[in-house]
Amino acid sequence: MLSGNQILGSQFVQGSENAVHGINPATGELLEPAYAGGSHDDIEKACALAKIAFPVYRATNSETRAAFLETIAEQIVALGDILIQRAMDESGLPRARLEGERGRTVNQLKLFATILREQEWQGVCIETALPERQPPKPDLRMRNIPLGPVVVFGASNFPLAFSVAGGDTASALAAGAPVIVKAHTAHPGTSELVGRAIQSAVKIAGMPEGVFSLLYLNDHAKALSLVSNPVVKAVGFTGSRNAGLAIQRTAFARAEPIPVYAEMSSINPVFLLPHTLQHSAETIAQGFVGSLLMGAGQFCTNPGLLVAVKGDALNRFKEVATGLITGSAAQTMLTPGIHAAYEKGVQRLGGHSRVNKIAEGKAGTTNQCQAALFETSYADFIADPVLAEENFGSSALIVVCDHAEQMLEFIERIEGQLTATLHVTQTADAALVKKIIPILELKVGRILFNGYPTGVEVGRAMVHGGPFPATSDSRTTSVGAAAIKRFLRPVCYQDFPEEFLAEELKGN
């Protein structure tokens, strides 16, 4: 019964539950085939397989797991254009973006292969005995082991890099944890293709079958029951605040609470320092609008908030930004649901008595994002928390301060964010920036100078995280090398004879 990796759904397993269909957001057309929704039995099956796989998989050494991750990367590349084509159909994202995202997905897997080979992830610390000391000091050896099977929720906005074989899966597999992916219903076919690539890699690498499972679950209660399963020891999630909080509540309510790494929402404020704005209003406006329009603004790091002081320089900024946004073509959004939520957000801001719409992009067709730029005063912004809510898409709000020091108050008041950006090129702004940084770093995971938050580099020094509600756990990052630490915990071995020690703990 428990045979083959559980890629449940599709034509291969007759799930008993409501089927999941992809939808082409550009046309609204239902895509074939239907992917049978996983049942509670399917969830139990995937968890049972993961439980069986865990001891075998975690006993593999770093080199074996590194090679496995590289094989997954190869198998994804080997899918060829069918993957890109299907992802285009299901997401409405353009070819170039998806080809780039495939590259990033493959690079993430390779990064973790490198991290594994470097061995530092094991956190080995050896303190040899001091038998002469009073009291005698024992021999103590520490290393990291994986927490156990991990559930990964695929994200809608990165159908490759944050989905079935995305950063959460790559880092959990690197840590030695079997992974059960809950496919995002927005791209079931893309998910299946990548799932089958992983399944092939599992076979080629001779890994236990339950090291990877893929489930299609099309109701929230079922997805949460996966989080509740006692086999599961950690969860990775990227998506909406409501869904993230529901997962966290479920995880905390278990008999054994488990860590949840939920990356939830962020409005990514961009601060235009006054002298810099005076000097470069037009250039910054161009860069800002470029970042805002990229991918229809469907990024966790979309710059949704711009903070600047009123006056002539800001007017010049607005003039250029307005021109660019007004001329911008509408872009297809990922799903009808995301488009509807975006429209609602735009209406909420547009209809707000204290907010002015200062620009909107060209109108679009089915499920297309019409970019929008709004403006409000600092006083009005802080008076209504609704204005600080994320509106997922190419929508941004300019918060107009009366004077530059108001930026400090603003920072004190905002919630946790993934990023914040400072535009500072003029010496006259330096003093204020030196006051801003220590306050700002308490609120964010990453601070950028003179750039834009979109385009997250996958490296060793990256932090894609931040205080609540940007994420549920600010102590980590979901992008970059340090993401592996999320799925590890330390164990100490005291006075172990050499023969019983793991290889990496032997010697001194």
Added chain:
Amino acid sequence: MLSGNQILGSQFVQGSENAVHGINPATGELLEPAYAGGSHDDIEKACALAKIAFPVYRATNSETRAAFLETIAEQIVALGDILIQRAMDESGLPRARLEGERGRTVNQLKLFATILREQEWQGVCIETALPERQPPKPDLRMRNIPLGPVVVFGASNFPLAFSVAGGDTASALAAGAPVIVKAHTAHPGTSELVGRAIQSAVKIAGMPEGVFSLLYLNDHAKALSLVSNPVVKAVGFTGSRNAGLAIQRTAFARAEPIPVYAEMSSINPVFLLPHTLQHSAETIAQGFVGSLLMGAGQFCTNPGLLVAVKGDALNRFKEVATGLITGSAAQTMLTPGIHAAYEKGVQRLGGHSRVNKIAEGKAGTTNQCQAALFETSYADFIADPVLAEENFGSSALIVVCDHAEQMLEFIERIEGQLTATLHVTQTADAALVKKIIPILELKVGRILFNGYPTGVEVGRAMVHGGPFPATSDSRTTSVGAAAIKRFLRPVCYQDFPEEFLAEELKGN
């Protein structure tokens, strides 16, 4: 109003709430003076002070903080015998133990001073820009910053090493976090003395006053309201499971959930491998009883469970253990409440239809722990979860297996533990031990060979932690160098001009 470090309670601040009195557990006598309980206003005051202190304190460099920790250590030593005397009066613990514990407390502070000077705690990672790459790679620099003010709950059983200036306080202060200690009501005078030593160190080192506060809170709701205060960003706790879970629930229910490091309960199973038991039953019995009786068993790592196979060797073990326990003098427990709970636990086991009491120590006087050794079968143990509950004190339960492989099933069934111990000196036991270790390490924070879990070495490779319910967060340790990581999170600085970078992030 907010003047001086908030050592609230004692004769210095007229708290409005019910006063806390120390009790000499050896006599039941109420100790003077009364320590006025902190009010909600006092909690607000301590939090307001911590908030003000945080930016100033976290901006200090590693050397400044290291010197501050060393000054705290000096000030504790400078208290002299008054501290030991007061701790003896309040805890019933003997002089030698408390002198040793003072040494450990001082060494913990010095360890974190060393860790600070080594700089590795900062987690600095620098990736310089690659402007020629397509797309250009930005300059990325990562470092750790403290989460924010930390609340520490003093533990009853280590009035020095796990209390006001204990491991949680030392590691949080090292991380750059102001600390608010909720004094354990079992040793208010000891707490005040140590609190004043820290207060002196704060003055000598020129630290902001709110870097340390001490509160006496004698009802649970008030203690939990401290956890709920938005200024507080993490909690350290050592104590009972019920209290730990209540703190965790409160922390998770906040608008901004925060990490809780609660070290809650553990029965620390000791496994006697059959051939080793055959060979060394008498010696192991001596060591085991020594560990069980130490400090009246009032340790998180007390060996409360002994697992062995039935037969002649176990009978020899029991004979020696019974003799030693029967002859053992009763020892004063920490508080009347702990003594009452111990007695209740002993009665619960003694009155259990499937449990035999095989030995008890000499009867004692007021609040004294009469050691007890019980026995049950593997089948009976797994049939009733009550038998796996911690009984804080010199009480242990022998679980008699029918055959050695049953140890594997046993391990699968137990909850998370701080420690587990294997007694293995005979080659014939090696094969089973190699099966045990990979299962056991999923359940515990530390595995010991041929020793006893009491006596936790404060070092770099120590893990005093473990899966739930041993702790609320298995990814960390509350003893040893790695404890500092609990109060840190990473931040990434992208494309920062040199002048805006923190010192440790400059250069490449």
